[in-house]
Structure formats: structure tokens, C-alpha cells
Amino acid sequence: MISFDSKNMTFRLETPNSTYAIFVNERGYIGHAYFGAKAGDDDLSYCARPKEYFYSENPVFREKSSFLDYFPQELPTDGLGDFRQSALALCDDQGHNAVELKYKSHTITKGTKALPGLPAVFGTADDSSTLEITATDDILGAEVILVYTIFEELDAIIRSVKIKNNGSKNLFIKKALSLALDIDDDNFDIITLHGSWARERHIDRHLIHMGKQGVSSNRGETSHQEHPFIALLDHTATYDSGRVYGINFIYSGNFIADVEKSQFNNLRAVMGINPENFCWKLEPGQTFDTPQAVLVYSDSGLNAMSRTFHDLYRDHLIRSPYKKAARPILINNWEATYFDFNTDKLIDIASEASKDGIEMLVMDDGWFGKRNFDDNSLGDWTVNENKIQGGLKHLVDEVNKLGMKFGIWFEPEMISPDSDLYRAHPDWAIQISGREPGMSRQQLVLDITRKEVEDHTYESVAKILRSANIEYVKWDMNRQLTDIGSADLPADRIGEFYHRYVLAVYRLQERLITEFPNLLLENCSGGGARFDPGMFFYSPQIWCSDDTDAIERLAIQEGTALIYPLSTMGAHVSVCPNHAIGRVTPFKTRGYVALSGTFGYELDITKLPPEERAMIPGQVALYKRFSDLVRNGDYSRIASYSENNEFDCWASIAKDKSKALVTVVQVLYRANYKSRFIKIKGLKPEATYTISWPDENSKDFPPLKLTGRTLAAAGIPIRRDWGDFQAKLIFIEENK
Numbered sequence: 001m002i003s004f005d006s007k008n009m010t011f012r013l014e015t016p017n018s019t020y021a022i023f024v025n026e027r028g029y030i031g032h033a034y035f036g037a038k039a040g041d042d043d044l045s046y047c048a049r050p051k052e053y054f055y056s057e058n059p060v061f062r063e064k065s066s067f068l069d070y071f072p073q074e075l076p077t078d079g080l081g082d083f084r085q086s087a088l089a090l091c092d093d094q095g096h097n098a099v100e101l102k103y104k105s106h107t108i109t110k111g112t113k114a115l116p117g118l119p120a121v122f123g124t125a126d127d128s129s130t131l132e133i134t135a136t137d138d139i140l141g142a143e144v145i146l147v148y149t150i151f152e153e154l155d156a157i158i159r160s161v162k163i164k165n166n167g168s169k170n171l172f173i174k175k176a177l178s179l180a181l182d183i184d185d186d187n188f189d190i191i192t193l194h195g196s197w198a199r200e201r202h203i204d205r206h207l208i209h210m211g212k213q214g215v216s217s218n219r220g221e222t223s224h225q226e227h228p229f230i231a232l233l234d235h236t237a238t239y240d241s242g243r244v245y246g247i248n249f250i251y252s253g254n255f256i257a258d259v260e261k262s263q264f265n266n267l268r269a270v271m272g273i274n275p276e277n278f279c280w281k282l283e284p285g286q287t288f289d290t291p292q293a294v295l296v297y298s299d300s301g302l303n304a305m306s307r308t309f310h311d312l313y314r315d316h317l318i319r320s321p322y323k324k325a326a327r328p329i330l331i332n333n334w335e336a337t338y339f340d341f342n343t344d345k346l347i348d349i350a351s352e353a354s355k356d357g358i359e360m361l362v363m364d365d366g367w368f369g370k371r372n373f374d375d376n377s378l379g380d381w382t383v384n385e386n387k388i389q390g391g392l393k394h395l396v397d398e399v400n401k402l403g404m405k406f407g408i409w410f411e412p413e414m415i416s417p418d419s420d421l422y423r424a425h426p427d428w429a430i431q432i433s434g435r436e437p438g439m440s441r442q443q444l445v446l447d448i449t450r451k452e453v454e455d456h457t458y459e460s461v462a463k464i465l466r467s468a469n470i471e472y473v474k475w476d477m478n479r480q481l482t483d484i485g486s487a488d489l490p491a492d493r494i495g496e497f498y499h500r501y502v503l504a505v506y507r508l509q510e511r512l513i514t515e516f517p518n519l520l521l522e523n524c525s526g527g528g529a530r531f532d533p534g535m536f537f538y539s540p541q542i543w544c545s546d547d548t549d550a551i552e553r554l555a556i557q558e559g560t561a562l563i564y565p566l567s568t569m570g571a572h573v574s575v576c577p578n579h580a581i582g583r584v585t586p587f588k589t590r591g592y593v594a595l596s597g598t599f600g601y602e603l604d605i606t607k608l609p610p611e612e613r614a615m616i617p618g619q620v621a622l623y624k625r626f627s628d629l630v631r632n633g634d635y636s637r638i639a640s641y642s643e644n645n646e647f648d649c650w651a652s653i654a655k656d657k658s659k660a661l662v663t664v665v666q667v668l669y670r671a672n673y674k675s676r677f678i679k680i681k682g683l684k685p686e687a688t689y690t691i692s693w694p695d696e697n698s699k700d701f702p703p704l705k706l707t708g709r710t711l712a713a714a715g716i717p718i719r720r721d722w723g724d725f726q727a728k729l730i731f732i733e734e735n736k
């Protein structure tokens, strides 16, 4: 619920377990009064009053810079005395940097607001409401609208900012962040997710120190390296206890996520489009919308934060018809064949896979142009009939005859210098004229911000999809952006390029899912460099990482699941030694880890050792039995190998608490450790549950019966198996 108290000029945003309060002071400054556990029915403006110290002492407005440097602003601006990290910087046509926002009006409406060209959460008049506070800087002629959306059932506040030029001269937006949050420090830690190629989203946690700290991307995409997520949390907070403020960004390009601990021991967190290399020219009458940022509060640890993000994204951001539905179990030929395949090879793989219950063949990179290696043909999206003998439709029809769906790989945003497309349109590659553009994976990037390039790119993909019964697309993006130059952008607009690029990616994918509404779209970027909520608006799943090793995947999937639902995590079983890192793990463990994602295979099934091959039908059956629970249940992290150096454990618990699937992976076996107890929180205390081991011999693993209360308190005994990399599945079901 959102309410406004006109006497005290205070707004309250109430979610089930949190209160967010905004206060407008006598001079029109919009202050942040409170965000945290549910507050009583008091006027919360008093929380911001002490921070007006220098200002309220004297009715004459003379200590403005001292005031601004302490006051908790909802949208801190630049140039007039708040020296902390700002969220908005506007420059006039004379080059002056100063913005001062004063409250003008507000509206409170039911439902959510769409953002033109950008992903945005959606809801109905019954489940959501939106507050828009309009502020102005009359000297600049700028109108700035602070937009807040909440959902009745979720402890989340979704923020964005709209900037309008109501004046008669150009404005230049040098910084337009989506969110700022000022809170007092209470010895908080910060969590970020860092990584690299094949090692995405590892959790990093440390105490917040004085000054600025944070993460960012200037790579043109979200990136493998850092992630648009920070959590500020009690130093003692765990998965199940303590205060957590989680912040995430619904965007797929350059970002910053910073927190600054200031001289007064206050924290200011900000998140938004990275201002580095950003400058947006706003002509009179034009409007600029920032992407949305999401703030989640939990006073019961990280698991509750994760569940809020998962529910928000599953219910209010993912639009695909597959959002809640089972995904076809796929087999992808990348790690099976790399570029060395033809129609016969693919049909061999598909026909063997279909015997084991696998439901879709995905043809990865190498089917087009003359591509037998990664140094050519991107942009030439014509089927290579020397490899795909009989043509694409023939292949798809043959795969369909096996009862399987067919999926295909594209990397639409790219252009190889060795391609017919480049020979015809060398200027279509992103480049600075007069400077040889830098290569990465032997390719350049198409300037899809240009309308003709966007249209050509769309048609290249769409014409292939129109030519056969293709039901899935893996949309890849295998390099980051450099040499930013565009034939269509004048000097005073080149700072818009990165954002325009992201908007073009969104437009392309919007066109695709509009023309092919039943398409299952999976995004990918050299593994998981575009695993972000922006892409959820277009695709219900994203390839998590090029590292398919089950043990490396533990930390990657743990970091990913901290914010994103398991239903979105592309995860496959591959062969050993693992291609990325050479580790050998049991086939069973590889299966269990992939079962916590979208599940599929990425191997040559025709060459699999017979004992591994024999396990596939059993894994398919496990997926069929449990995937609904995994996709739509509540995720709960129970133990983390990165903390205990021994084992990982997580659960998916049905929303009605009638069942749960627990996965335990013993990474390292320690001599003479015999058993351990796993405590399962979140079930019904008074209900009795049967605990079984669905993939084990029931003579060795007889079922147990325990109440939910005992499961949370004493837990389930887990026998430790001899050897590293062992895994167990446990199924818990209520006795009715």
C-alpha cells in the first residue's frame, strides 16, 4: 500500500514486512526518511529531521552545502554541495553542472508503469501500485519524476527515474542513476558477485569500509566480471537471519552499483547506468527513462531476500509462455562436436537421445556461411548445405519425426571481417573512423543502433525461423564492445551509444518474440555475461556459464540463485574430463547439479560410456518428477562449500510446504567423517513428512518419518560417501 500524509508531507510504501518512508521538507527537498522492518503508524519524517541539522538551526537558508552533504536525498544531485555519490547530473548548454530538485506534485495509482523500450515489471491494479513524485529544477527547465512501484505480496520496491526537458534549451544528462538509498551504517557487510569467463557470479562478502566501493561494467553488456547487484547486510547476517538490503538492476548494459560510507558514518548506495562514457542529449520536449532498479529488504537473512527476487522475476518480469512451464530436455551439440558436424551426425545424436527421453536437439554454432572455425561467417546467416545436407528444413523435419523439437544457435549482433556481410558493408561494424577496430574472438560487433543494420539483423534471424519448425533459439553474444563510434551519431550524441546499443538489443528480441510468440528464447553471452533481469523480459532462461563442470557450477549457481530463480539457469550435463577445466566427476553428480537448472545435455550421446548412457533415462525421470518443484518452489540455501570447505546443500520447497527436494553435494570427503545432519527450515512445523532418497536403493536408505519442526531443529542424517564429488537427492513429502 502507498499512502501520503499531507500534514507531515510524508509518503509511506508498505510491503508485507517492510516500510519505506519519504519525506518532503519545508523547502521542497525530497528526503529519505526510513527503509527497514515494518514501522508503526507514526509520522516517520522525524527520522530525516536530525539530518537537516545545519539547515533547521537557522531559518535563513545559508548553510546549504552543509545541509546537502548530510541530508538523505531520495535522488541526490550534483554540483551544489552534496559531495557524496550523486544519482543525477544534468548539464546545461553552457556547460554548467548543477541540479536542485524541489517537490512539485505527486500521483499514486494502481498497477505498474511500462517503460518505453525497456524491460519493466508488470502487475495488475489488484496486486501493485505506483507512486510518482514530480520534482523540478526551474532554472534548468528540467522535470524529474521519481517512480516507485510496489507489489502487495512482495518486500520489494522498484524504482526508476524519468527526466523531461521542459525548457527551451538542450540539456545533457551526464548521469541518470535509477536509485539511491541512504541508510545509517550498522557495521554492515557488502556482498557483490564477481567472476570471469567460465567463473561467473561468485559471492564476495566483506565489511564496508570508509569511502566508495562497488562494482561496474563498461563492457557494453552486464559482463562476466562484475554484476549489477549489491547487498548491504548485518555483519552477522546468515542465510536465515539478519537484515539484508539487496539491490539489483533490470538492465543489460554498462552499470554501476556503489556504496559510499561517508564522514558521518552514513551509507549511500546507488545503482544505475554507468555514467562513464555516458552523455545523453535531451532536446526541449524530450524525455529520458532510466531502467528500473529493485530494492529488496529482508530481516530474516539472505534466503528471504532470494525468494523475494525469485517471485518478483518469475511472476512480474518474465513474460514467456514458458515462464512457469516445464522446459524441453535438450541436447546441445556444442561440446559434442564443436564445428565438426553435418546432418547425419546431428540426426545420429538426436535419434539416440530420443530413445532416452530427451526432447529437443539444439544445433549450436557452425551451421551457416562457411563456418568451421570461429574466424569467419558471422553475419552470413545462410545455411551451409555442405554440412547441413538436404537443407535446414529437412534436418528439422527429421528431428521432428523422432518426436523431438529443434532449436538453433545465433549470434545476431556480430560480424566477422571474413564474411559476405562485411565485404558488402564494412561500415556496419562498430568502429572509430580512421582507427582499426580491435578484434575479440576474431569478430567485430554490428552497429545495431542504426535502423538499417537493426532491420537487416532481424530479418537474417527471422527468415531462418520462418523456414522450418524451429522452436528454440540460443541468442549468443561473444564479445564486449570497444572502439565506440557510429556513422549515425554526431559528436554530441556519441555518449548515447552504449545505451542505444542495449535498447537495440531489446528491440530486436521484442520483435522476435512478437513474431514468434511460442519461441523458447535462451540468452547467452560467452556463457553467462548477459545473465541479468533485463533479459528475463525476453527470455525465461539464460545460459549460466560455459563451465559445465558440476563442482565449478556449485559456486556459479549459488551466486546466480542468490538473486535469480532456478527456472532461469541454463544447466547441462557434459562429459569428463570436463572441457573447461579437466575435472572428472560422477555422472550422477553432474545430473543432480544440472537438475537445479533448466536441465539438458551437452555431449555426444553416441560416444558416451555405456554405464553413463544407462543413467540418462533415470535422470530424465528425475527431471520429469521434480522440475515443477525446482522451477516454481521456494529456493533455500542450506550450506555453502565456499564457506565450509566441504559440502554444498540447497532445497526447493513447494509454496504450500507439502514437499521439498534437497540436493547435497559432498565436494571433498574428509577421512573418518561419518555422517552429518542437514536442517530443513521452512516446512510446516506440525505436519509429518516422509523423507526418502529417490535415486537410491531403499534397502540401504530406508525412508524416515519426521515432523517439520524436527526437520528444522534436528535435521536429516546424511551418510557421507567415500570419495570426492559425491551427491545425494532427498525428497520430503507431507503425509496427508
Ligand code: GLA
Residues within 6 Å of the ligand: 334, 364, 365, 409, 476, 478, 524, 525, 526, 527, 543, 545, 546
Ligand atoms: C559461446 C557459448 C557456447 C557456445 C559457443 C559457440 O561461448 O557460451 O555455449 O554456443 O559460444 O561459439
